[in-house]
Amino acid sequence: MDFILNEEQMLLRDMAARFAADARARQEKTPEEPGRRWSRFAELGLLGLTLGEAHGGLGGGGVETMIVAEEMGRQLLTEPFVPAVAMVSPLIGELGSKDHHEQILPRLAAGEVLVVPAFLEPEARYDLAQVATIARADGDQVRITGRKAVVLNAPQADLLLVSTRSAGATGAMEGISLYLVPCQAPGVSLRAITTLDGRPAAEVNFDAVAVAATSRLGSAGTALPAIERAVDRGIAALAGEAVGAMAALLDLTAEYLRTRKQFGAPIGKFQALQHKLVDMRVALELARSVAAAAAMAVDIPDAELRRRFISAAKVQVTRSGRLIGQAAIQLHGAMGMTEEYGAGRYLKRLVVIGALYGDFAHHLERFAATAEPAGLPN
Structure with a gap:
């Protein structure tokens, strides 16, 4: 397989390498708030790496994401680049409504809001279809009840992108929907943990959490x-x-x-x-x-x-x-x-x-x- 970086990708690699090395040096010299480091990601355009230009992004794909992630790994940075930029941003771009695109994606690229995925459950192992978190319609709202395990960077997040079951039995491929849930919404509780390598994470409980029906991404039951x-x-x-x-x-x-x-x-x-x-x-x-x-x-x-x-x-x-x-x-x-x-x-x-x-x-x-x-x- 022929894999050679083009000129733009090499420039991205050099910029990411300088930035990651500087971020680690700053952290070791004078520890700073995670939000400040995340803002510098935004200033360099890295938070919009996987978004289209119409949403304030750079339109990068898997190779560009890998380039930045490699330099982060080299310097042991713990910022939520993978869950937020590699996973959530393209997902909202793919399934989100026009309102989601206009109200959330530019803010993601600017570092003004952090959204992380909450997909895995305690009994699910690695099976993404094992979703027992329930979403039930309640008028013009939806009430979410369930639990998610080891949600990376949840203590820092503003919103969680939560997989829920709106139909079918646990384990069924159909009936899974995605909702954006504010971390500060009544009924959301986090038990903060730290992973072996120092990343902040949390176990998250949802107790009849009310969200607007418009917070769903894509069609009901088809998100898997x-x-x-x-x-x-x-x-x-x-x-x-x-x-x-x-x-x-x-x-x-x-x-x-x-x-x-x-x-x-x-x-x-x-x-x-x-x-x-x-x-x-x-x-x-x-x-x-x-x-x-x-x-x-x-x-x-x-x-x-x-x-x-x-x-x-x-x-x-x-x-x-x-x-x-x-x-x-x-x-x-x-x-x-x-x-x-x-x-x-x-x-x-x-x-x-x-x-x-x-x-x-x-x-x-x-x-x-x-x-x-x-x-x-x-």
């Missing part, structure tokens, strides 16, 4: 295919983020082997450790290749082909992340386990990415269930 596309976009972006984290961890490890001395010589001179480093490099390049394929696949209309490439990426990125993370800790020795040193933080990020939106076993099974395609279009 769009939700699946949004989650696949998120997985592709996370694959890019993982590649950035793996590349930074490999660089960190290589530098340590060059400077750490034992028996009067840098330990990187020892052939056994060089072999380990080569294994890490091979794993990184495998992950980079499948992440690029996934980024290209998110925008193709063939759902089965998209699922195959996305799941292949998740499987390989999880495998590579585990190999690189564990080898880095081993090569660093006890230093790699300290909180102050970066190696452990990168490993935590890779572990979390491996679990988000489907773990290794889930995506291996999904990959095996799809038909083998002829390949991606050029």
Whole structure:
């Protein structure tokens, strides 16, 4: 597969790399409010990356999203770029009404409002059709009752994009609808948690939460295919983020082997450790290749082909992340386990990415269930 960035994409990569490095340096020097960092994303146009120009965006696709996510992973940034920009913005653009487009999308691009997805439920594992959160009509309103698990960045969000069941039994493919729910609406309660890698998240309960019927995105009961596309976009972006984290961890490890001395010589001179480093490099390049394929696949209309490439990426990125993370800790020795040193933080990020939106076993099974395609279009 021919994958070469064009001039605009290279400029985006350079800008994102400078911005992410500066954001991390600022955070380590003087921690600042998350809202201020998010505003700088907006100032550079990154929050409108996946929106059309008519809505104040840049019209980027999967490749552009991957480019930015990779630089965020390299610097261990925790901003909600993947849930908000890679997943929610295109979903509102696809299913939203004219009012949604006019009232919400420009504000998303400007960083004035944060919307994150709330799709997964405690008993659902990774099955997006396992929706037990109920939406019942009540006059010109809808009342939502249910619970969502591990909603990333929910404590910072203004609105949640919630999958609900308006018809059918739990697990049915039909009958799923999407609603925009204000986080401050009566009946919404959050139990804040922090993920292993330091991302803010929450378990969210909805107790007969009243929202306007016009807050629904798209037609009633038909949202599941769009939700699946949004989650696949998120997985592709996370694959890019993982590649950035793996590349930074490999660089960190290589530098340590060059400077750490034992028996009067840098330990990187020892052939056994060089072999380990080569294994890490091979794993990184495998992950980079499948992440690029996934980024290209998110925008193709063939759902089965998209699922195959996305799941292949998740499987390989999880495998590579585990190999690189564990080898880095081993090569660093006890230093790699300290909180102050970066190696452990990168490993935590890779572990979390491996679990988000489907773990290794889930995506291996999904990959095996799809038909083998002829390949991606050029």
